[in-house]
Amino acid sequence: MHNARLARLIKNLSHHDPSKRRSAAEALSEGDERAVYPLIKALGDDNLGVQDAATHSLMAIKNEVTAYMMLPLLREDSYLRNTALIILREMGNFTIPLLIVLLNDKDDDVRKFAINLICDIQYCNYPDKLVEMLKNDPNANVRAAAAKTLGVLNYKKAIPQLVNALKDDEWVCFSAIEALTVLKDEDSIDSIVTLLNNPSEAIRFAAIEALGKIGSPLAEHPLLEYISRADEFERKATVMSLVQVGMIPSSPNISVDLIEMLKNGDWEEKFIAIKGLLILREDRAIYHMIDIAGSMEFSAPDREEKVQVIKEAVFSFGCNDYLLKILEDDTFRYRGKSLAIEIVGDLKCTAAVSNLIKLVKSNYRDIKRASINSLSQIESEEAKEYLIEAVSDEDSHVRKSAIIALGKIAEMSAFEPLMKLLRNEIYSDIIDEFIKSLLNINSTLFFSRISGFNKNIQEIAARYTSSYNSERKC
Numbered sequence: 001m002h003n004a005r006l007a008r009l010i011k012n013l014s015h016h017d018p019s020k021r022r023s024a025a026e027a028l029s030e031g032d033e034r035a036v037y038p039l040i041k042a043l044g045d046d047n048l049g050v051q052d053a054a055t056h057s058l059m060a061i062k063n064e065v066t067a068y069m070m071l072p073l074l075r076e077d078s079y080l081r082n083t084a085l086i087i088l089r090e091m092g093n094f095t096i097p098l099l100i101v102l103l104n105d106k107d108d109d110v111r112k113f114a115i116n117l118i119c120d121i122q123y124c125n126y127p128d129k130l131v132e133m134l135k136n137d138p139n140a141n142v143r144a145a146a147a148k149t150l151g152v153l154n155y156k157k158a159i160p161q162l163v164n165a166l167k168d169d170e171w172v173c174f175s176a177i178e179a180l181t182v183l184k185d186e187d188s189i190d191s192i193v194t195l196l197n198n199p200s201e202a203i204r205f206a207a208i209e210a211l212g213k214i215g216s217p218l219a220e221h222p223l224l225e226y227i228s229r230a231d232e233f234e235r236k237a238t239v240m241s242l243v244q245v246g247m248i249p250s251s252p253n254i255s256v257d258l259i260e261m262l263k264n265g266d267w268e269e270k271f272i273a274i275k276g277l278l279i280l281r282e283d284r285a286i287y288h289m290i291d292i293a294g295s296m297e298f299s300a301p302d303r304e305e306k307v308q309v310i311k312e313a314v315f316s317f318g319c320n321d322y323l324l325k326i327l328e329d330d331t332f333r334y335r336g337k338s339l340a341i342e343i344v345g346d347l348k349c350t351a352a353v354s355n356l357i358k359l360v361k362s363n364y365r366d367i368k369r370a371s372i373n374s375l376s377q378i379e380s381e382e383a384k385e386y387l388i389e390a391v392s393d394e395d396s397h398v399r400k401s402a403i404i405a406l407g408k409i410a411e412m413s414a415f416e417p418l419m420k421l422l423r424n425e426i427y428s429d430i431i432d433e434f435i436k437s438l439l440n441i442n443s444t445l446f447f448s449r450i451s452g453f454n455k456n457i458q459e460i461a462a463r464y465t466s467s468y469n470s471e472r473k474c
Contacts, residue, residue, distance in 0.1 A: 001032065009024045009027050010024070013025060013039075013041070013042050018045075021045060022047065022049045025042050025057055028057045029057035030060075031061060032061065033063070033065045035057070035061060037069065040054075040069060040070075040073070043083055059087055062091055062094065064098070066091060067095045068098055070091075074110055075110065081113075089117060089120045089121060095117060096118065099117060099118060103130075103133065108139040108142060111133070112139070112141055115149050118130070118149050119149040119152050123153075127150065127153055127157075127158070130146045130150055130153075130155075130158075131150065131155075131157070133146040134147050134150065134158070134161050134165060135164075140172055144169075144171045144172045144174070147162060147172060147178070150162060151175075156183055159183060159185050162176045162179050162188070163176075163180070163188050173195075173203060174206055177195070177203075177210050180214075184214050184215070184216075185214075186218055189214065192214075193219070196208070205233070208226070209240075211245070212241025212244035215246070217245060217247065219245050220242070223241055224242070224247075236257065240269065242254075242276075243275050243279065244272065248276055250280060255277070255282045258273045258277050258280070262277065262285060262288050262289065263292070271309065274310070274313050278316060281317075283321075284322065286322040286326075287322055289314055290310070290336045291336050293306070293335075294332075294334075294336020295335070295336065310339075311339065311342075311343060315343055323344060324351060326340040327341065327344070327356070328355060334367055341367065341371050341374050342370055342374060345373060345375070345376075346374075346377065348377055348378050349378065352378070353375070353383055356371045356374055356383070357371075357375070357382065360372060360389075360390055368393070368398045368401075369398055372390055373405060375387060375405065376404075384406075384409070384411050384413065384414070387402050387405050387414070391406070396430055400429070400430050400433055403437050404433055408437075414437075415442055415445065418434060418438055421434070422434040422435070431456070431460055435464065439461075
């Protein structure tokens with residue numbers, strides 16, 4: 001930035017008009033070290049827009065000088081301190097060399113702020129200093145911050161000190177459990193198991209969760225032993241941990257617990273429940289899995305991924321009576337039923353054909369279309385006449401699905417009905433599907449009779465002439 005412009009912008013930070021001050025603060029994002037101190041002063045401006053602009057400009061001047069000049073703000077009021085922490089976090093690795101001095105500060109809060117920044121930045125080239133603080137810092141909050149950060153840094157050399165910290169103050173113990181969970185060290189399992197006898201319910205719960213997340217078979221026996229004496233709250237966590245370990249005893253009570261978790265838990269719990277129910281091969285859960293998938297709003301976050309997990313789980317049970325009963329259940333929500341129909345098609349479930357034929361006559365478009373698509377995947381002579389009948393459906397979406405299905409199975413008996421109905425079709429996208437299906441059934445016969453159609457249909461068919469002629473030559 002030119003010196004004259006820089007000087008003018010810095011001067012405008014003191015302008016009586018807040019909009020001028022804000023514009024100057026925004027423009028100084030293109031400045032250098034000379035703009036840092038004036039922008040720091042602007043953080044104290046009485047206008048929120050100026051404060052925000054100064055904050056973003058300081059983050060844009062990303063270097064060690066900016067990081068260094070932020071450090072004194074850690075001792076200021078909460079607004080300036082929190083702003084400094086945000087900026088220092090944005091500075092990333094530039095901040096790390098400056099923090100080691102703060103780790104020896106007399107102020108407990110300053111030491112904790114420094115460790116929290118290391119945790120957020122997820123980098124440190126002096127982790128042994130954090131191990132020392134975990135062992136010897138006089139403040140429990142600082143020791144807890146050190147424990148958590150050692151886990152985030154994946155510093156396995158700290159495992160003995162983290163195990164020892166399980167005997168520390170409750171908050172430090174929590175952080176040590178969290179770190180050991182991240183590090184997934186099997187040698188720490190025995191020490192975590194001892195916490196199942198801790199008088200603190202919160203510590204016991206954290207230990208149960210940690211044993212599951214570490215996921216070692218060594219945790220199986222302690223968890224199985226504990227579930228018999230766990231209260232209702234802890235029992236749920238113990239069941240979840242057993243699923244994560246992959247060792248679940250076959251028990252009606254545990255199946256009930258998992259189905260309840262599937263129905264009423266959050267999505268993390270639902271996924272764990274699905275995993276457990278698959279291990280137990282508990283096919284009663286199929287109804288609930290599909291009902292959950294069908295009840296999801298289309299705008300729900302990660303809907304497709306969640307539905308796919310459920311679909312794969314149900315698919316793994318195969319062509320199952322519980323799945324077929326959903327097709328017969330008139331009270332089942334139609335979105336869920338559509339998914340069940342899709343799954344029986346993917347499974348090529350011949351036992352579902354009679355139900356699918358009935359559903360082709362459903363009052364719901366999506367049910368009809370899904371049934372048609374699934375019938376096209378299952379080899380069934382019985383289904384073909386119903387697919388041909390569906391080509392005449394008054395709903396254009398249903399017609400389209402039936403046309404595509406007949407083309408997919410290349411059903412010759414559908415050729416003449418399709419040719420007849422093509423003459424009266426008014427929608428160009430459906431005409432396109434008619435032509436593709438007819439070509440797939442018998443391209444030679446179709447081209448031999450193309451002159452009998454109107455100009456529009458001939459023009460659409462011409463798009464496919466070269467590809468189908470080349471196929472015939474081959």
